[in-house]
Amino acid sequence: MHIPATFCSIVPPYLLRRLARLDEPRFSAAARAAKEALSHVRYVQSARTQPAPAAPPALRDVRPGPPNRSVYDAGGSENLPGKLMRKEGEPASGDQSADEAYDGLGHTHRLFADVFGRNSIDGEGLPLDATVHFGKLYDNAFWDGRQMVFGDGDGEVFDRFTRSLSVIGHELTHGVTQYSAGLAYRNQAGAINESMSDVFGALVEQYLNSQSVTDASWLIGEGLFTPQVEGSALRSLKAPGTAYDDDVLGKDPQPDSMDSYVRTSADNGGVHINSGIPNRAFYLTAETLGGNAWEAPGRIWYDTLTGGSLPATATFRVFARATAASAVDLFGTDSPEHDALRQAWETVKVKL
Amino acid sequence: MKISVERSGGIAALTRVWTVHAQTASAKSQWQPIVEACPWDAVPKTVRAAAAEVQDNQPDRFIYSIRAGQRRAALPEQAVTGPWRVLVDTTRAAAGDSPDRRGPVQA
Numbered sequence: 001m002h003i004p005a006t007f008c009s010i011v012p013p014y015l016l017r018r019l020a021r022l023d024e025p026r027f028s029a030a031a032r033a034a035k036e037a038l039s040h041v042r043y044v045q046s047a048r049t050q051p052a053p054a055a056p057p058a059l060r061d062v063r064p065g066p067p068n069r070s071v072y073d074a075g076g077s078e079n080l081p082g083k084l085m086r087k088e089g090e091p092a093s094g095d096q097s098a099d100e101a102y103d104g105l106g107h108t109h110r111l112f113a114d115v116f117g118r119n120s121i122d123g124e125g126l127p128l129d130a131t132v133h134f135g136k137l138y139d140n141a142f143w144d145g146r147q148m149v150f151g152d153g154d155g156e157v158f159d160r161f162t163r164s165l166s167v168i169g170h171e172l173t174h175g176v177t178q179y180s181a182g183l184a185y186r187n188q189a190g191a192i193n194e195s196m197s198d199v200f201g202a203l204v205e206q207y208l209n210s211q212s213v214t215d216a217s218w219l220i221g222e223g224l225f226t227p228q229v230e231g232s233a234l235r236s237l238k239a240p241g242t243a244y245d246d247d248v249l250g251k252d253p254q255p256d257s258m259d260s261y262v263r264t265s266a267d268n269g270g271v272h273i274n275s276g277i278p279n280r281a282f283y284l285t286a287e288t289l290g291g292n293a294w295e296a297p298g299r300i301w302y303d304t305l306t307g308g309s310l311p312a313t314a315t316f317r318v319f320a321r322a323t324a325a326s327a328v329d330l331f332g333t334d335s336p337e338h339d340a341l342r343q344a345w346e347t348v349k350v351k352l
Numbered sequence: 353m354k355i356s357v358e359r360s361g362g363i364a365a366l367t368r369v370w371t372v373h374a375q376t377a378s379a380k381s382q383w384q385p386i387v388e389a390c391p392w393d394a395v396p397k398t399v400r401a402a403a404a405e406v407q408d409n410q411p412d413r414f415i416y417s418i419r420a421g422q423r424r425a426a427l428p429e430q431a432v433t434g435p436w437r438v439l440v441d442t443t444r445a446a447a448g449d450s451p452d453r454r455g456p457v458q459a
Contacts, residue, residue, distance in 0.1 A: 140362040142412040158364070167363060174411040185409045193411065221364070234364050249366060265400040268409070272365030 064113035067120065068127040069105045071098045074134045074149075081147060082131045097132040097162045101150060104168030104204075105130060111169070111200070111207045112176065115294050116302045121175035123306075128172070132162060141167055143174040157229055157249070164221045164233075169204030170197040180306040181314075188315045190271035195278035199301055202237055203294045213286045213293050219243065237283045240276030256280050258316070258349035277316060277348050281323075284344035289337060296337045300326045320345045320352050353380055355387065357443045358417040360399065361429075370447035386442055387420040389435035395425045402426035416440060 072082035073095070086093040086102050093099055105128040112118040120126045129147035138151025141161035148171045150161045161167055174197050177183050183193035198220050206216045220243075221234035231244020231252070240254035254276030255261055261277065264270045282301060286293035303326040304310055310322050323341055331337040345352055356371040374383040396402040399415050406428050414429040418439065425436075432440055 139364070140412065140414065142363065142410060144410050145408060157366075161363075170363065171412065185411055186403060197411070224364075253365075265398070266360045266367070266415075267365050268361065268403050268415075272361075272363075 064117060064119040065125050067106050067109040068125070069102055069109075070127065070129050071102050071105075072129065072131040073098065074131050076133055076136055078135050080131055080134075080144065080149065081129055082133075085132075095132070097150060097152065097160050100160075100162035101130040101132050101148070101168065104162065104165050105148075105172070107165060107208045108169045108172045108200075108204050111204045111294065115203075115207065115298060118176070118302075118306075121172060122179040126175075126179075132160075141171055143171045143178075145178065148172060153224070153226075156226060158224055159226055161224065163223045165205045165208065166198075166201040166220045166222065167224065167234075168201075170201035170220060173197040173200040176200070177305065181310040182312045183310070184313050185268055185271060187269035187271075188274065188319075189311075189313045190268050191274040192278055192314055192316070192319050194271045194275035195282070196301070196305055198235060198237060198275060198279050199282045200298075203298050206292070207294050213290055216293065218283055235272075235276070235279070237279040238287075240280050254279075256348065274316075277350065278319065281320070281341075281344045281348050281350065284347055285337075285340045288340035288343060296331065299330060300337065300341065303330065316350045317352070320350045324352055353383060353387075353421045355383060355420045355439075355443050356418070357440050357447075359414050360417070361413060361415045363412040370444045372443055372446045383420075386435070386439050387423070390418075390420075390425065390439055391435070392423045392425055395427055395431070397424040397426060399426045402428060402431075406430075 067088065069086075069088045070081075070084060071086045071093070072080075073085045074080065074082035085095060085098045093102075109120060109128060112120070120128065130150065131147065132150045134149045134151050137154040139154055139158050141148070141150045143149075148168070153159045153161060174193070177193050177196050183189045183196070185193055201220055202216065202218060205211070217233075218238035219233035219236055222232060224234060225231050225244065229244065229249060230246040231249070233243045235252065235254060236243045240256040241252050243252040243254075245251045253262065253273050255274060256276055257280070258277060262270045262273045264273065267273060282293075282297060285300070286297040289296055300323055304319070304322045307322075307326065309325070311318060314322070324338065324345075327335070327338040327341045342352060353374045354371065355374065356369060358367060358369045360367045372383075374380045396405055399417055402415060403409065408430075409428075410430070416427050416429065416432055418425045418427070418436070420439070427436060
């Protein structure tokens with residue numbers, strides 16, 4: 001099928017860039033993929049389990065077991081889970097994406113098990129499933145309610161999404177949130193949901209690499225952008241709004257305090273945008289305390305997420321107060337941890 | 353007829369837009385059946401309404417906002433199937449494949 005387009009006023013920025021650099025006329029990879037898709041209309045399987053009621057932490061987190069991982073290959077289709085490529089205990093498959101996913105699932109499981117005593121995503125040993133090579137040049141990774149899914153990227157803006165351990169940790173943390181606080185995925189509750197995934201995604205990397213607060217990059221998705229993009233990562237917890245500044249992709253839109261809070265109906269009410277505010281609150285707490293962020297700051301955030309008192313529709317203020325209550329429970333009212341936390345929320349202009 | 357597909361959301365939250373102007377009679381006649389195959393009256397018209405209708409609001413999925421002439425539709429990625437998928441993919445392919453676009457490139 002050939003569809004003539006007499007002219008196009010707006011085109012994807014990376015295609016503009018690529019075309020600008022190419023002398024010979026030829027289709028972009030993304031356009032080729034879209035053309036291929038015309039002859040194979042595929043249906044996205046969507047299946048999301050309902051959030052399970054949270055079990056009391058004492059029952060849920062007694063003895064974390066080892067991970068039970070399975071990595072599948074969608075082979076460029078959008079059918080989940082796909083063909084089993086590597087299951088728990090098997091040697092490396094030789095497929096880079098599958099092996100990165102397998103390792104990333106293990107590292108994420110290890111953070112939650114070793115540091116927080118959580119037995120997998122649901123606290124009850126949920127098997128960890130992931131599908132790689134989803135779709136054609138698919139620019140995304142997501143948690144569908146019961147498994148992780150990774151695209152290969154388009155090769156022009158994005159490389160494969162398994163490259164970033166923080167992205168793997170981010171997606172699995174959506175599962176933890178689903179099975180604990182069950183935060184709604186819109187507006188401020190959605191931004192807290194996103195921030196939780198960024199915080200624990202960053203901690204997975206830091207724990208694996210034994211990085212202190214000052215050693216860590218605090219970036220989410222480092223290495224995902226191709227060299228053509230002027231940017232280091234998708235987001236920065238340390239300095240929201242600075243992760244990328246590209247002439248065609250634009251600038252990282254994250255605010256770093258309530259002064260620059262973004263009101264929008266896009267992106268489920270800006271869940272990936274305003275998450276910069278609680279992200280920075282976590283970073284500032286960790287910076288003040290020093291040492292390893294997965295220790296006191298991570299424990300405060302984890303207890304807030306899983307403690308059972310955080311409402312699914314929490315606002316930033318409700319969330320901030322919940323973190324303060326967790327800090328008091330864990331360390332006391334006059335503790336450095338509580339002081340650091342209060343100062344962090346004050347800096348990002350969220351009133352306790 | 354102007355046809356545009358805007359994709360927002362995703363873990364990167366980078367909004368992408370593909371736009372095509374079908375201006376000649378030939379172009380209009382080829383786009384018309386693709387556009388009319390979609391059940392425009394059966395779906396939400398704004399991303400806000402689309403998000404509100406989603407029963408399983410999966411984190412980090414894309415949301416599509418589609419326009420064709422005066423028609424509007426907003427769909428989560430999971431609902432972009434059948435004729436919607438054809439419309440989205442055709443628009444992407446046409447927008448990425450137009451030789452006329454190369455003139456004003458300023459990357």
